[in-house]
Amino acid sequence: MQIGTTLSQFIIEETRLYPGATGDFAALLNDLTVACKFIAAQVQRGALVGALGSAGTDNVQGEAQKKLDIISNDAILHSMDWTGHLAGMVSEEMDAPYVLPAGIPRGKYLLLFDPLDGSSNIDVGISVGTIFSVLRAPVAGRDAVAADFLQPGVEQVAAGYALYGSSNMLVYSTGYGVNGFTLEPSIGEYVLTHTQMRIPEDTSEYAINASNHRHWQEPVRRYIDELMAGRDGPRGRDFNMRWVGSMVADVHRLLCRGGIFLYPFDTRDPAKPGKLRLLYEANPMAFLVEQAGGAASTGTQRILEMEPQSLHQRVPVILGAKNEVERCVAYHREG
Ligand code: AHM
Ligand code: MG
Numbered sequence: 611m612q613i614g615t616t617l618s619q620f621i622i623e624e625t626r627l628y629p630g631a632t633g634d635f636a637a638l639l640n641d642l643t644v645a646c647k648f649i650a651a652q653v654q655r656g657a658l659v660g661a662l663g664s665a666g667t668d669n670v671q672g673e674a675q676k677k678l679d680i681i682s683n684d685a686i687l688h689s690m691d692w693t694g695h696l697a698g699m700v701s702e703e704m705d706a707p708y709v710l711p712a713g714i715p716r717g718k719y720l721l722l723f724d725p726l727d728g729s730s731n732i733d734v735g736i737s738v739g740t741i742f743s744v745l746r747a748p749v750a751g752r753d754a755v756a757a758d759f760l761q762p763g764v765e766q767v768a769a770g771y772a773l774y775g776s777s778n779m780l781v782y783s784t785g786y787g788v789n790g791f792t793l794e795p796s797i798g799e800y801v802l803t804h805t806q807m808r809i810p811e812d813t814s815e816y817a818i819n820a821s822n823h824r825h826w827q828e829p830v831r832r833y834i835d836e837l838m839a840g841r842d843g844p845r846g847r848d849f850n851m852r853w854v855g856s857m858v859a860d861v862h863r864l865l866c867r868g869g870i871f872l873y874p875f876d877t878r879d880p881a882k883p884g885k886l887r888l889l890y891e892a893n894p895m896a897f898l899v900e901q902a903g904g905a906a907s908t909g910t911q912r913i914l915e916m917e918p919q920s921l922h923q924r925v926p927v928i929l930g931a932k933n934e935v936e937r938c939v940a941y942h943r944e945g
Pocket of ligand 2: 724
């Protein structure tokens, strides 16, 4: 019996595809996986280690933080801040870029992350995950400032997520397709299990929080109403719905068996044109979905081409099966 291809081996072999690669990026990704394994262990132990429940604090967006949000954020910061590969880090849970410790060389990459996505599912044993995005620092060797992180998603060097679910997985892409690795608990290594994940262009499954129906704009209402009408409606066939409420788990399902995912524009709060964050959620997931053959749009614009305006900017998200995303975008064009 053989171990299979470990994530470390895969990363190093993939890095050889890039002429002139120094190994910095491979090391960065490896260090990040250590934090993901730690978070996986904390999520799994949950109440046993007192990790569940609210931390009694709010993040910059006024959302209540869970203890595990903070434990996960700290785990990533401290697995990465000593490495010398980064010029800075930002996360959903921090107001401003993290200042790297003194005496550590500043590197050429930026790390952007949502340390524990799916907060509402943490305390109830449902899958959650970590989402990450890697950019090149515009100026290597100095502390990154907020403006350095405001790059369109097409500039991502890599993006991925760790899923803490019935299996613990790490799924990522550097622009050569999407590959998935499952944590083998007996050896503590992620092992390649899902090679070149693809999202079929068509699907019969959609994911949306339907309780927001009254807040949606007309094009999304029309699109979803047609799906719900099933074989009696204009689509002439039935569609199934799934909504985990953890974007990592919902996108993972898309990568495993296809589908479309929407957290669209809604009219609840004029200050928030969507729920999901461009830098920590929409961009990395859009990168993965496009790499897997899918599409990702706000309804009016390709997500990866958006020029970010602020670190915690929110955007509408429609991603997954190409033909379905295009249909929904066409409804937006038609108004
Ligand atoms: P979070 O980062 O605070 O956990 O919020 C993001 C999550 C996504 O994982 C998920 O798709 C969405 O919020 C669910 O929202 P809702 O509870 O409105 O259905
Ligand atoms: Mg999140």
